[in-house]
Amino acid sequence: MPLIEVNVIKDVFSPEQKRRIITRLTDAMVEIEGENMRPVTWCVVREVASGDWGIAGNPLTTEDVRALAAGVPAGV
Numbered sequence: 001m002p003l004i005e006v007n008v009i010k011d012v013f014s015p016e017q018k019r020r021i022i023t024r025l026t027d028a029m030v031e032i033e034g035e036n037m038r039p040v041t042w043c044v045v046r047e048v049a050s051g052d053w054g055i056a057g058n059p060l061t062t063e064d065v066r067a068l069a070a071g072v073p074a075g076v
Contacts, residue, residue, distance in 0.1 A: 001040040010047040011062045
């Protein structure tokens with residue numbers, strides 16, 4: 001039974017986007033393992049509080065991720 005765990009910063013992804021993450025990652029695993037594994041493939045999306053995730057020693061916030069998604073370079 002595969003378990004796919006995805007960690008994201010809270011309030012970055014909408015419920016619809018999280019649903020798509022779950023659906024597409026499950027589809028990817030089934031493509032590799034075979035359709036019979038779909039009923040036992042688990043996918044969990046965990047949200048980490050804004051500022052509780054760090055990269056290179058710096059906390060990353062919801063606003064930072066939204067800026068990166070919009071194409072604004074980090075630290076600007």
